[in-house]
Amino acid sequence: MSTRHAISGTVGIEWDINPRVSVGSVQGNRGLQDSPVTTRDLYSPIDTPTANESCVCAPSSERVAQELFDRWNAALQTGDAKAVAQLYWEDAILLPTVSNVPRVNHTEIEDYFHHFLESKPYGTIKSRNLKQGCNKLTDAGVYEFKVVKDGKSQVVPARYTFVYEFRNNEWKISHHHSSMMPEK
Numbered sequence: 001m002s003t004r005h006a007i008s009g010t011v012g013i014e015w016d017i018n019p020r021v022s023v024g025s026v027q028g029n030r031g032l033q034d035s036p037v038t039t040r041d042l043y044s045p046i047d048t049p050t051a052n053e054s055c056v057c058a059p060s061s062e063r064v065a066q067e068l069f070d071r072w073n074a075a076l077q078t079g080d081a082k083a084v085a086q087l088y089w090e091d092a093i094l095l096p097t098v099s100n101v102p103r104v105n106h107t108e109i110e111d112y113f114h115h116f117l118e119s120k121p122y123g124t125i126k127s128r129n130l131k132q133g134c135n136k137l138t139d140a141g142v143y144e145f146k147v148v149k150d151g152k153s154q155v156v157p158a159r160y161t162f163v164y165e166f167r168n169n170e171w172k173i174s175h176h177h178s179s180m181m182p183e184k
Contacts, residue, residue, distance in 0.1 A: 057134035058166035065130055065139040068164055068171055073123045081113035088173045095177040097158055119147040135166040157181045
């Protein structure tokens with residue numbers, strides 16, 4: 001039978017052959033007065049104690065993803081770039097469809113939409129894939145935009161990724177990537 005005691009949260013650390021590992025007092029300094037090993041009560045775990053807080057995850061589903069997209073699309077219909085930008089977190093990243101410049105704050109996101117909204121875009125999801133996490137929802141797939149360019153209506157197919165995060169009791173976009181389909 002081994003005399004070694006498990007040290008919580010330290011799998012792979014060999015305390016008996018590494019003199020610089022912190023162990024419990026049961027394992028202790030083994031008579032090494034000048035050892036750099038520190039001691040503590042072995043029966044109190046080395047791991048961080050359990051916090052007196054909890055994390056509640058907001059429900060996410062395909063319905064939530066559709067509602068969030070519909071809210072974004074409705075904001076596009078207002079023609080108000082500021083209203084669209086408000087659907088993004090202040091630290092959001094937008095990798096837009098018709099610009100080579102990544103947008104990393106509200107001012108830059110609003111600027112992009114100011115120009116994009118001139119084409120009167122209306123988006124429709126064609127296919128989607130969801131990845132759900134605690135207070136995070138990733139919606140990626142294919143959408144198309146009906147836009148007006150040079151007075152003519154046209155449909156632009158594109159790929160998209162929206163990453164939504166639930167913070168301060170609301171869902172907003174933390175990352176949005178959109179790019180036109182490379183093949184015609």
